[in-house]
Amino acid sequence: MSLLPIIPEISLLIGAFIILMFEAFFGKKFHNHKRISFIIAIIFSSFALLHLISNYDHTIIVNGIENNGKFYFNQFGGSLAFNQYIFLIKIALYSLLLLFIFSVSHFVESVKYGPEFLALALLSLVGSSFLISSNNLLSFYMSLELQTFPLYIMAAFNKKSEQSSESALKYFILSAVASGILLFGISLVYGFSGSINFDILMDRVLGYQTEISKMVLLGFVLIVSSILFKIAAAPFHIWSPDVYQGAPTPATSFFAAIAKFASVIALIEIFRFLAAAWDNVHQIFFLTAILSLLVGAFGAIRQTNIKRLFAYSSVGHIGFILSSLAITTWIYMSHGRQVYINPNSYYLFSGLTIYIIIYSLTSIGVFAFLLSLCNSSKNKDGDKIDNQTYDINSLAGMAKTNPILTASLTILIFSFAGIPPMAGFFSKFYILFEIVNAQNYLLALVAILSTVISCFYYLRIIKIMYFDKRDDNSTISIIKCNANIVVIFCALAVILAPLYFNNFIDLIENNVMHIIIYGR
Amino acid sequence: MEQLPILSFLIFLPIFATLIIAFLPKNYTNSIQIGLAASTINFLISLKLIIDFDKNITFNFIEKTSLINKYDINYYLGIDGMSLFLILLTTLLIPICLIISKNSIQNLKKEYVICFLLIESFVIGSFATLDLVLFYIFFEATLIPMFLIIGIWGGVNRIYASYKFFIYTLFGSLFFLIAIIYLCNQFGTADILILETKAQTLDIEITKYLFLAFFISFAIKIPMFPFHTWLPDAHVQAPTAGSVILAGVLIKLGAYGFLRFSLPFFPDASEYYSIIIFTLSVIAIIYTSIIAIKQEDIKKMIAYSSVAHMGFVTIGIFSLNDQGVSGAIMQILSHGLISAALFIAIGIIYERTKTRQIKDYGGLVRKMPNYAVFFMIFTLGSVGLPATSGFVGEFLTIIGVFQVSKLFAILASLGIILGACYMLPLYSNIFYKDLSSKLENIKDLNKTEYIILFILSFLIILFGIFPNLILSYI
Numbered sequence: 001m002s003l004l005p006i007i008p009e010i011s012l013l014i015g016a017f018i019i020l021m022f023e024a025f026f027g028k029k030f031h032n033h034k035r036i037s038f039i040i041a042i043i044f045s046s047f048a049l050l051h052l053i054s055n056y057d058h059t060i061i062v063n064g065i066e067n068n069g070k071f072y073f074n075q076f077g078g079s080l081a082f083n084q085y086i087f088l089i090k091i092a093l094y095s096l097l098l099l100f101i102f103s104v105s106h107f108v109e110s111v112k113y114g115p116e117f118l119a120l121a122l123l124s125l126v127g128s129s130f131l132i133s134s135n136n137l138l139s140f141y142m143s144l145e146l147q148t149f150p151l152y153i154m155a156a157f158n159k160k161s162e163q164s165s166e167s168a169l170k171y172f173i174l175s176a177v178a179s180g181i182l183l184f185g186i187s188l189v190y191g192f193s194g195s196i197n198f199d200i201l202m203d204r205v206l207g208y209q210t211e212i213s214k215m216v217l218l219g220f221v222l223i224v225s226s227i228l229f230k231i232a233a234a235p236f237h238i239w240s241p242d243v244y245q246g247a248p249t250p251a252t253s254f255f256a257a258i259a260k261f262a263s264v265i266a267l268i269e270i271f272r273f274l275a276a277a278w279d280n281v282h283q284i285f286f287l288t289a290i291l292s293l294l295v296g297a298f299g300a301i302r303q304t305n306i307k308r309l310f311a312y313s314s315v316g317h318i319g320f321i322l323s324s325l326a327i328t329t330w331i332y333m334s335h336g337r338q339v340y341i342n343p344n345s346y347y348l349f350s351g352l353t354i355y356i357i358i359y360s361l362t363s364i365g366v367f368a369f370l371l372s373l374c375n376s377s378k379n380k381d382g383d384k385i386d387n388q389t390y391d392i393n394s395l396a397g398m399a400k401t402n403p404i405l406t407a408s409l410t411i412l413i414f415s416f417a418g419i420p421p422m423a424g425f426f427s428k429f430y431i432l433f434e435i436v437n438a439q440n441y442l443l444a445l446v447a448i449l450s451t452v453i454s455c456f457y458y459l460r461i462i463k464i465m466y467f468d469k470r471d472d473n474s475t476i477s478i479i480k481c482n483a484n485i486v487v488i489f490c491a492l493a494v495i496l497a498p499l500y501f502n503n504f505i506d507l508i509e510n511n512v513m514h515i516i517i518y519g520r
Numbered sequence: 521m522e523q524l525p526i527l528s529f530l531i532f533l534p535i536f537a538t539l540i541i542a543f544l545p546k547n548y549t550n551s552i553q554i555g556l557a558a559s560t561i562n563f564l565i566s567l568k569l570i571i572d573f574d575k576n577i578t579f580n581f582i583e584k585t586s587l588i589n590k591y592d593i594n595y596y597l598g599i600d601g602m603s604l605f606l607i608l609l610t611t612l613l614i615p616i617c618l619i620i621s622k623n624s625i626q627n628l629k630k631e632y633v634i635c636f637l638l639i640e641s642f643v644i645g646s647f648a649t650l651d652l653v654l655f656y657i658f659f660e661a662t663l664i665p666m667f668l669i670i671g672i673w674g675g676v677n678r679i680y681a682s683y684k685f686f687i688y689t690l691f692g693s694l695f696f697l698i699a700i701i702y703l704c705n706q707f708g709t710a711d712i713l714i715l716e717t718k719a720q721t722l723d724i725e726i727t728k729y730l731f732l733a734f735f736i737s738f739a740i741k742i743p744m745f746p747f748h749t750w751l752p753d754a755h756v757q758a759p760t761a762g763s764v765i766l767a768g769v770l771i772k773l774g775a776y777g778f779l780r781f782s783l784p785f786f787p788d789a790s791e792y793y794s795i796i797i798f799t800l801s802v803i804a805i806i807y808t809s810i811i812a813i814k815q816e817d818i819k820k821m822i823a824y825s826s827v828a829h830m831g832f833v834t835i836g837i838f839s840l841n842d843q844g845v846s847g848a849i850m851q852i853l854s855h856g857l858i859s860a861a862l863f864i865a866i867g868i869i870y871e872r873t874k875t876r877q878i879k880d881y882g883g884l885v886r887k888m889p890n891y892a893v894f895f896m897i898f899t900l901g902s903v904g905l906p907a908t909s910g911f912v913g914e915f916l917t918i919i920g921v922f923q924v925s926k927l928f929a930i931l932a933s934l935g936i937i938l939g940a941c942y943m944l945p946l947y948s949n950i951f952y953k954d955l956s957s958k959l960e961n962i963k964d965l966n967k968t969e970y971i972i973l974f975i976l977s978f979l980i981i982l983f984g985i986f987p988n989l990i991l992s993y994i
Contacts, residue, residue, distance in 0.1 A: 347590070399628060399672075404542070407631075414664060419690075420657035429653075429701075433591065436701040448694040455690055459667070459683060466631075467671045467679055505590055 004055075005082045005133075008048035008094065009126050015044025016122040023115045037115035038108055041101050041122060049094040056087050078197050081135035088507065089132055089265055092357050096258055096364060097125050099486050103368035104250040106481035117157055121254055124150035128262030134269075137186045137196040137223075144182070144230070144266065147259060148175055154251035155243060167246025174239045178229040185222030192216045198269075205273055220273045221281065227270060230263045232311075233318045234291040241299075244311035249390075252307055253367035256314055257360040264321055264356050268349070275330045285326035290446050292319030297450035300457045306370060306390045309457060310363070313416060316454055317359050323447060324348050324355070324431045327438035347437075350508040351430030354501060358415070358427045358494070365412045365490025368483040369405065376475045389476055392461065397470025402478050406465050408491035415494045417458040418451050423497040526565065526572075527581050527597040527648045530607070533562050534614075534637035541630055541637075548630075552622055555633035559615040559640060566611040569604055575993060579650065579713075580604075587654070592709040596651040601993030602779065602849055603647040606772060609856045610647070613768045614640045616972055617761035620864055624759065624871055625673060632673060635665035636761070643769050647776060652700050652710040655780075659773060660693055666762070666770060674757040681750075681757035688740055688750040696737035699730045703785075712780070719785040724792075731789035734782050735797075741774030744797075744834055745804035748827045755823035760867030763819065767826050768860035775833045775852050779845070783837065794838040798921075798928050801838075804831035805935035813942045818876050818950075821942060822862050825902060828935055829855045835932055836917035844920020846994050851913030853990060854983060858901040858910055861976040865895050868969055869950075872962050878946065883955030888964045892951045894973040899947045901980045903940045909983035 003010065019037045027033045101118065108114035127146030134140040152175070156168030190196050192215040193204045205216060225236070232240035244252050274281045296316015303309040328348060375389040399406045415424030428451070435444045478484070537558035541551045573580050579598035587593045599607065617636055625632050639662055646658035663686055671682035704710045707718045719727070740747045751771070755763050783790055805828045812824035829851065836848030868891070869884070870876055885892040901908035904915075914936055922929040965973065983990060 399631070403546070403628075403630065407542070419664060420660045425657070425660070429697075432697065433701050433705065436698060437705050441698075444698055448698060452687060452691050452694060455687060456683070459686060462668075463671060463679055463682075466628075466668060467682075502586065502588055502590075505588070509590075 006080070007051050008090065009129050011044050011048040011051070012122045012126050012129070015041055016119040016126075018044075019115050019119040019122070023119075027115075034109045034114050037118060038101070038105050041118045042098070045094060045097050045101060045122070045125075049091065049098060052087060052091050052094060056084070056091065076139075078199065079136050079139040080130065080133045081198070082133055084510075085508070086133050089353070090129060092360075093125070093128060093132070093258065093261060096261065096360050097121075099361075099364045099368075099490070100253060100258060103253065103364065103371055103483040103486040106479065106483060107248075107250045107371060111157075113157075117154060117250065120150035120154050121250075124148075124154070124254065125258065128258060131262050131266050132269075134266075135198045137189065137198075137201075140266070140270075141179075141182060141186060144263075145179065147262060148179075148230070151251070151255065151259060154254060155247040157251060158248045161246070161248075163246035164248060167243045170239055171243045171247075174229070178226040178236075181222050181229075182226035185219040185226065188215050188219030188222065192219070201273060205276055217274070217277050217281070220270065221284065223270055224267070224274065224284070227263055227267045228288060228322075231260055231267065231318050232315055233288045233322055234295040234315055235288070237292070237295060237315045240315065241303075241308045241311040245305050245308045245390075249307065249367060249370050253364065253371065256310065256367060257363040260314070260318075260363075261356055261360040264318075267325070268352065271325055271328075278328075278330055282326055282328070285322050286443070289319050289323035289326045289443065292316065292322060293446050293450040295319075297453035300454065303457070304392050306392050306395070306461070309392065309461075310366060313454060313457070314359075314363070316450060317355075317416075319450070320428065320431055320447065321352060321355060323443050324352050324434060327435055327440050327443065329438070347509070348431075348434050350505045351427070351434055353508050354504065355427040355431055358423045358497065361490055361493055361497075362412050362415050362424065365487050365494070366409065366416070368486035368490065369409045369412075372405070372478050372481055372483040372487070374477055374479045376477065392464060393468075393471075394474060394476040395461065395465050396468040396474070397465070398478070399466045400470065405478060405484055405487055408487045410462050410465070411491040411494060412487075413458050413461055417455045419455075421495070421498065423494045423501075426498045426501055525583050526569065527599065527644075528583060530562055530565060530611070531641045531645045531648065533565075534558055534641040538634045538637045541633055544630070551630045551633045552618055552625075555637055556615055556618045558637060559611070559618060562640065563611040563615055566608050569599070569607065573601075573604055573993070575601070581648075582650075587651075591653075591704055592711065593653045593704070594651050594711065595654060596711065597648045598650045599648050601990075602776070604993060605849075605853050605990055606647045606769075606776060606856075607644050609772075609853060610640060610643050610769050613764060613856070613860055616860075616864070616976075617764050619968060619972065620764075620867060621759065621761040624867075628672060631668070635669050636765070638665040639669075639765060639770075643773070646773060650712045652712055652715060652781070653704065654710070655712075656693070656697060656700055659777075660690075662770060662773070663689055666766065669762040669765075670754055670758045673759040673762065676757075677753075678757040681753040684750045685754045688747070692737040692740035692747070695733040699733035702730065716784045720787065724788050727786045727789040728792065731782060731786040731793060734777065734786075735793070738774040738777040738782065739800075739834075741777070742771055742830050742834065743774070743827060744830065745800050745807060745827070748804065748808065751827060752820050752823040755826075755863075756817060756820050760863060760870065763823075763863040763867075764860045767823075767863060768856045771826070771830065772852050772856060775830070775837065775848065778834065778837050779849070783840070783845075787840075790838060791840060794840060794924075797838045798835055798925065801831040801835035802928055802931045802935075804828060805835070805932055806938065809935055809938035809942065813938070813945075815942075816878055818866050818878055818946065819863070821878075821946060822859065822866065825939065825942065826855070826859055828939065829859070829902075831935065832914055832917050832932065835928065836913075836920055839917070839920040839924045841920050841923055843916050843923070846991055847913055847916025847918075847920050849994055850909070850983075850987060850990060851917060854901070854909030854913050854980065857976055857980050857983075858898055858908075861894075861898045861973065861980070862902065864972060864976070865891070865898060868965070869962075873959065878949050880956065880958070881950040882953040882959075883951070884959065884962070885951040886955055887959060887962045890965050890970060891973075894965075894977055895947065895951070897977040897980060899943045901984070903943050904936050907981060907984045909980050909987070911984060912987040 019040055108118055124147050127143045130143035131147055134143050152168055152172045155171050156165050158164035192213045193201060195201055229236040292315050296312055296319055300309045300312035373389050415422035418424045418428040537554060541554055578600050582598040585595040587595050614636055642658045642662045646655050649655045667682050667686045670685060671678055703715055707715060743751050754766060758766060808824045808827040812821045815821040833848045833851050836844040901910040904910040918929050918933055921932055
């Protein structure tokens with residue numbers, strides 16, 4: 001048994017513990033201890049990223065199979081699995097983490113217990129990383145919990161703010177219920193199929209031997225709905241605006257970009273188990289997709305808090321992702337394992353992967369902009385007044401004071417809205433292409449209309465930044481910090497990314513084919 | 521010898537200039553000069569297009585690079601005669617726009633120049649591309665800078681106008697997108713030249729739907745009755761240069777779309793729907809002309825007259841014969857010159873008096889004789905007097921329509937008379953009658969204004985007398 005494939009996770013874990021220990025024992029001895037913790041986090045996460053990149057191309061053969069330089073193997077009694085697709089996703093995930101750490105550097109240095117926040121983020125990312133490569137239901141559940149537990153603390157990080165505690169409590173209770181449902185689903189699956197291993201389940205559930213038990217199916221439906229809760233798809237989205245608004249902005253950024261990214265990938269892993277009864281079950285995805293698109297379009301229109309607005313907008317984006325899952329079709333092919341995804345549908349996964357990566361990248365950029373907002377008026381406890389800072393009108397006239405950052409945010413928002421030539425257009429284009437390909441014109445129509453409607457509130461942000469005059473009494477300003485660089489970087493990436501989609505699609509499609517061949 | 525990628529150069533030079541401007545220091549004030557230099561160079565390069573253009577080949581200056589292999593979407597450029605002149609019109613108008621707004625724009629100058637340069641490159645891109653998806657990308661991308669131009673530097677009601685412009689156009693073009701995706705999906709390519717032959721094999725029932733999806737997008741852009749209501753709002757609120765570029769170039773994208781896509785892709789559906797489009801066009805010509813008569817705001821009047829002129833374009837296109845189509849192309853180009861000239865002319869007096877109400881003017885001929893001469897040329901061009909380019913377009917169009925339906929030809933020619941009914945009173949109200957006391961100190965054209973108006977009126981008369989200069993290319 002080799003630890004090689006999980007070195008990135010181990011590296012993050014060590015990083016997190018070093019930060020915690022360093023703060024506990026040496027924190028008072030160094031006046032710049034917060035910066036040191038920040039650098040530790042950067043070092044360990046870049047090491048993890050570099051390790052992934054360097055191991056991406058050449059095969060690590062442990063006990064797996066090698067095939068044309070591609071690999072698939074599982075580890076630790078089959079509880080974790082690795083292949084090139086998973087490596088690719090992890091590279092994206094760790095890059096997002098690096099961007100996230102850079103964007104919160106100012107927060108870490110200015111807030112009490114800032115480094116601990118960073119440690120929590122690293123721990124949560126360990127969970128996300130394991131979640132992506134988990135290969136049985138137990139590791140799936142555990143890594144999902146590992147991902148969410150630090151999030152509760154991060155949401156409650158602003159101890160003095162009532163809203164922060166409220167949002168953490170709300171998130172904790174609702175999330176606990178969802179986890180309960182998840183566990184119930186897992187127990188049903190285990191009870192009626194006799195296994196928790198994905199590979200074996202694949203045979204039992206989709207296999208030739210037996211007809212699928214209704215209870216196993218119910219179990220998977222429960223599992224899927226609890227993940228739908230985690231990614232805040234309508235109608236399970238009610239928690240997300242409150243949590244987005246109440247939680248401190250760095251935590252919101254982590255929810256929106258990184259935790260959601262990993263959970264969507266987890267959903268892709270799980271939803272294939274529904275294939276056997278797809279004719280009946282795909283209605284779930286169809287319904288949630290349409291609901292999410294509509295909630296995303298209409299919910300945000302009246303919002304005045306920017307974070308709340310982006311919570312609704314992200315529901316809309318999840319709607320796009322779900323609609324591409326809803327149109328998946330399956331065919332039976334006999335080649336070792338029994339069920340493969342139809343060649344028409346595996347294109348979906350490249351579109352889907354591009355969509356979620358671009359969405360997360362844009363989110364990181366947008367929230368980095370919000371992180372660089374600063375309110376110089378304090379309330380009587382000396383805290384920043386969060387609600388005022390993130391009122392949408394506080395952005396008024398930003399174009400004059402910070403032209404480059406505002407222009408970058410404008411690019412990011414147009415990308416969210418799906419206007420060409422930004423990357424957001426291309427990612428929407430791929431998904432629309434497949435929807436039309438599947439001849440699901442109702443879904444295409446809803447997607448199109450919701451895009452038009454959502455443009456309305458995206459435009460409002462731009463209108464406020466460019467068209468409105470700055471209030472002279474406004475205490476909101478933009479501070480110079482690393483987050484500024486992240487905003488500009490993300491904006492450039494969003495413009496330049498379409499040039500590389502060609503290679504990226506090839507890359508993913510080769511690897512997705514690989515997943516299909518090996519069931520993973 | 522391999523050809524220079526001259527079209528790419530035209531597209532990317534403005535973008536390159538925007539990058540330079542964006543990273544200039546904050547207090548740098550001469551960004552307009554840089555933009556002007558870039559767009560003038562672009563204009564000179566585009567003149568080279570005419571020299572090198574080979575009339576024997578349909579598509580000149582072809583460039584092709586793969587963009588998305590999977591769906592066979594390419595960066596595929598190439599122009600024929602129609603796109604050649606539309607590109608020239610664009611490269612001519614952009615420097616003019618920048619010159620006339622030198623003094624009138626006070627805030628956010630950098631962003632202003634950037635917006636215009638972006639529009640230039642996107643519009644050239646959409647006229648030059650031979651790939652359907654690439655066209656859509658450029659076509660949609662023009663929305664962003666135009667939205668900002670109306671919203672930031674516009675008049676009192678600018679926010680409403682910019683929203684209306686953006687949402688209206690986006691709504692239309694998303695149907696267009698679905699139709700594009702359907703076509704690409706069906707034939708596995710986005711190459712316009714291949715689709716042109718293949719799309720005709722589709723079932724007529726399907727092409728009817730596809731035609732409607734294309735139609736709604738272009739009809740909103742052009743704009744046709746009853747989708748025209750965004751245009752007067754946008755024109756009235758936009759700054760002068762914004763109106764110039766909107767009337768001169770952007771709404772031409774809709775007409776270009778009809779000519780480049782709707783007709784060749786769906787000839788049967790075009791014929792099927794042509795009677796409806798005839799009706800809508802004639803309604804547009806007569807109805808908006810009557811509305812224009814009642815307008816009190818000069819700019820709004822010209823905006824409505826634009827809708828009427830675009831009615832001639834659509835009716836010409838869907839007469840589906842040579843005269844009609846070349847008349848429509850002629851009308852597109854001449855309207856591009858004439859309406860741009862009129863908006864510039866209005867901008868010139870607006871800057872001096874800060875009013876656009878007709879009733880505030882009168883007797884200007886005594887104070888601004890040169891200006892009055894130029895305005896007369898533009899007015900007559902707009903009315904369609906022989907020897908101006910406006911005449912050629914309307915004349916050919918009506919000949920084309922006459923072959924299809926006498927009734928519609930007669931109704932459309934009614935529009936020419938109605939055009940005279942509002943343009944000539946407008947002229948007499950501004951230039952004759954008594955000089956109002958407020959206008960005592962108004963000055964005649966300065967040198968730059970004189971040159972700009974001279975160039976435009978020269979071109980209007982030149983193409984009126986020698987229409988073959990353009991028609992031989994088409």
